[in-house]
Structures are given as structure tokens and as C-alpha cells.
Amino acid sequence: DAGVIQSPRHEVTEMGQEVTLRCKPISGHDYLFWYRQTMMRGLELLIYFNNNVPIDDSGMPEDRFSAKMPNASFSTLKIQPSEPRDSAVYFCASSASGIGNTIYFGEGSWLTVV
Amino acid sequence: KNEVEQSPQNLTAQEGEFITINCSYSVGISALHWLQQHPGGGIVSLFMLSSGKKKHGRLIATINIQEKHSSLHITASHPRDSAVYICATRTGGGADGLTFGKGTHLIIQP
Numbered sequence: 326d327a328g329v330i331q332s333p334r335h336e337v338t339e340m341g342q343e344v345t346l347r348c349k350p351i352s353g354h355d356y357l358f359w360y361r362q363t364m365m366r367g368l369e370l371l372i373y374f375n376n377n378v379p380i381d382d383s384g385m386p387e388d389r390f391s392a393k394m395p396n397a398s399f400s401t402l403k404i405q406p407s408e409p410r411d412s413a414v415y416f417c418a419s420s421a422s423g424i425g426n427t428i429y430f431g432e433g434s435w436l437t438v439v
Numbered sequence: 440k441n442e443v444e445q446s447p448q449n450l451t452a453q454e455g456e457f458i459t460i461n462c463s464y465s466v467g468i469s470a471l472h473w474l475q476q477h478p479g480g481g482i483v484s485l486f487m488l489s490s491g492k493k494k495h496g497r498l499i500a501t502i503n504i505q506e507k508h509s510s511l512h513i514t515a516s517h518p519r520d521s522a523v524y525i526c527a528t529r530t531g532g533g534a535d536g537l538t539f540g541k542g543t544h545l546i547i548q549p
Contacts, residue, residue: 358536358537360536362480367539367541368537368539369539370537418482427472428537430474430481430484432481
């Protein structure tokens with residue numbers, strides 16, 4: 326399997342622009358997670374889905390952030406409008422059901438908002 | 440809310456040394472992960488533990504559920520072990536999102 330695939334790997338955008346990050350989880354995994362990593366706060370959970378349904382979005386910072394999972398093989402994280410403080414690395418991860426199953430991370434999307 | 444604390448924050452050692460990184464957490468958990476992040480950012484899960492001890496090559500991870508503590512050990516350390524090591528806990532019975540420690544930045548000098 327190709328692993329968790331994220332795009333874009335790097336994005337630089339201007340404040341106020343819409344940003345869309347994409348993720349393809351590992352086939353067969355029914356859990357998908359979006360995490361954000363910053364120097365100040367480390368890794369934080371933003372939202373996770375189970376069988377395409379959002380389960381916990383309490384980590385989404387504010388209404389400017391939204392995430393969707395229209396099918397089992399695709400998810401998006403959208404920021405509109407973007408702000409400089411959104412600059413971070415955004416990781417998508419997936420896992421299969423069961424406590425014994427490990428979690429697999431994508432390579433991350435490095436976002437810079439100027 | 441679970442608090443995950445790691446120590447040390449930074450560690451520099453010589454090649455060949457035995458390395459220990461510690462992780463403490465505040466509430467009961469269903470599983471604990473040790474993750475490795477290399478420069479460039481990719482994150483790899485090294486171990487997932489719910490009890491006892493696991494070994495993979497030169498890496499050993501242990502967990503003490505009663506004391507809410509886990510350790511990651513690296514034997515015969517090598518410069519390629521240089522990375523950030525992150526402890527993360529899962530509290531739910533399913534696959535709820537992880538709570539992360541701040542990470543330990545390890546540098547192994549030749």
C-alpha cells in the first residue's frame with residue numbers, strides 16, 4: 326500500500342485566501358485523523374472521522390476551519406479565510422478499528438500563510 | 440483531560456550510549472504510542488503498548504499502567520537514531536484521537 330497520501334506537501338498563501346488540504350487514507354482503514362503541529366503547541370488533534378462520519382471536532386480552532394470526508398478514500402481540511410497563525414504542519418493519519426491497530430501518518434502538509 | 444509529560448526535552452549523547460526517554464500521563468489509558476519524527480517531518484509509529492514490554496531491534500518500550508509511566512530505550516545508539524521521539528496516549532476504547540507529549544529531541548553524535 327502507498328500509505329497515507331497528503332497534498333499539497335508545501336503551500337504558501339496570502340492571508341485571507343482559502344486553503345484546502347487533501348488526504349487519502351490507507352485502503353481499509355475506517356478511522357481518519359487530522360492533526361496540526363506547531364513549535365509552540367506541538368501536535369494537536371483537530372478532528373477525526375469514523376466510517377466517514379465526524380466523531381470529535383472539538384480540536385478545530387474556530388469556524389474558519391472545516392473538514393469533510395465524502396467517501397472512505399478522501400478527506401479535506403479547509404481553512405477560509407486563512408491567517409498567519411494558521412501556519413503549521415498539518416498531518417493526516419489513518420487506522421483500522423481496534424485498540425491493537427497502529428496509526429499511520431502521512432508526510433504532512435507544510436502551510437505558510439503570509 | 441489527559442496530560443502527557445515527556446523528559447528530557449532535549450538529549451545529546453555519543454554514539455553507542457544507552458538512551459532512555461520517559462513519558463508520564465495523568466489518566467487511565469487504553470494504549471500508548473511511541474512515535475519517531477525525523478527532520479523533514481514524517482512521523483512513524485514505533486510501538487503501541489497497552490501493557491508490559493515490546494522490543495524491535497535496538498528499541499525497547501515498556502509501560503507501567505499502575506504508575507502511569509512508559510519508557511523508550513535505545514541500545515547501542517547510532518547517529519541515524521537522531522530524531523524527535525513523541526509519546527502519545529489513547530484513552531478511549533476505540534480509535535479516538537491521540538494526546539501527545541511535547542517530544543524529546545535526540546541527537547546522537549558520532
